Amino acid sequence: MKKEKLILFDFSGTLSIEAVNFGQRETLSSYLEKSGLTELGVASETFFWNEIVIPTWLEGSTTRRGYINILTDRITTLCPDNRKSNSQTNGSVKKAVSRFMAFYFDCCLIDAAWKNMLQSLQNDSLIQVAIVTDHYGEATPMIIKRMADWDIKVIPLEKATKDTENPLIIANSADVGFHKIDCRFWYAFHDQLFLPDNQDIKVLLIDDFGANEAIGDQYGNHAQVTTRREKTGQALEEVFGKSVDIYPFMLKFLKNDPPNPEKKKELYCSLVENALSYIQDFINPPCP
Numbered sequence: 001m002k003k004e005k006l007i008l009f010d011f012s013g014t015l016s017i018e019a020v021n022f023g024q025r026e027t028l029s030s031y032l033e034k035s036g037l038t039e040l041g042v043a044s045e046t047f048f049w050n051e052i053v054i055p056t057w058l059e060g061s062t063t064r065r066g067y068i069n070i071l072t073d074r075i076t077t078l079c080p081d082n083r084k085s086n087s088q089t090n091g092s093v094k095k096a097v098s099r100f101m102a103f104y105f106d107c108c109l110i111d112a113a114w115k116n117m118l119q120s121l122q123n124d125s126l127i128q129v130a131i132v133t134d135h136y137g138e139a140t141p142m143i144i145k146r147m148a149d150w151d152i153k154v155i156p157l158e159k160a161t162k163d164t165e166n167p168l169i170i171a172n173s174a175d176v177g178f179h180k181i182d183c184r185f186w187y188a189f190h191d192q193l194f195l196p197d198n199q200d201i202k203v204l205l206i207d208d209f210g211a212n213e214a215i216g217d218q219y220g221n222h223a224q225v226t227t228r229r230e231k232t233g234q235a236l237e238e239v240f241g242k243s244v245d246i247y248p249f250m251l252k253f254l255k256n257d258p259p260n261p262e263k264k265k266e267l268y269c270s271l272v273e274n275a276l277s278y279i280q281d282f283i284n285p286p287c288p
Contacts, residue, residue: 203240
């Protein structure tokens with residue numbers, strides 16, 4: 001049976017607000033210390049973002065080298081004490097990065113407010129659901145596990161079978177090789193799932209485009225968010241035509257005056273509620 005509708009969910013900042021909360025200054029600083037990275041030369045959260053994550057993000061999010069390997073190499077290169085040391089110390093860097101990644105992924109919880117909707121969507125034969133994310137390779141099995149905790153089956157895009165009853169799909173840029181702003185991401189997605197004549201499918205994307213990222217992460221810069229939103233929409237329309245709808249899942253607060261955690265959670269829950277209503281109208285459009 002042909003799918004009539006495609007609902008796409010971003011992960012960090014959309015399905016999971018905790019994934020971006022991990023990057024808040026106090027939280028990030030604490031985990032850098034707990035993991036042992038501070039002792040190995042990652043002296044501050046600013047150093048972490050500007051010298052480690054940002055310069056390696058393109059490789060990390062479009063290849064399968066993975067978070068652990070890429071960050072280990074970068075930290076070893078940047079920090080003289082690690083670079084001059086022996087392989088045993090290099091192993092210590094890798095262990096510290098592994099601990100840090102484990103802390104991060106432990107925090108990447110999908111908010112329970114999405115649970116009922118996601119569970120109900122998996123039973124609709126006319127709707128294909130997918131999580132589409134620009135992320136590191138290790139995020140794919142992590143997200144699959146998170147969904148399994150809710151009895152929702154998820155498979156990576158490469159295991160999907162064209163034009164059949166696939167479960168929920170995860171399309172990760174690290175697996176696909178391109179970011180969501182690139183039409184090649186969406187061509188790969190479409191060609192894996194749909195036959196060429198499946199051109200009339202209606203598409204809904206729920207995405208924060210990086211707007212909800214932690215303050216120190218330049219990925220959430222306003223100009224970058226605006227560009228990312230525009231290019232993603234253009235790429236989707238190139239592949240799926242004009243029947244593309246986008247729900248910008250963006251928390252409304254100033255980056256230089258963020259709310260306290262309780263207020264931020266309140267804003268997030270309200271936004272989820274609005275998004276769920278929007279999805280319901282997309283599935284069952286109200287009578288004119």
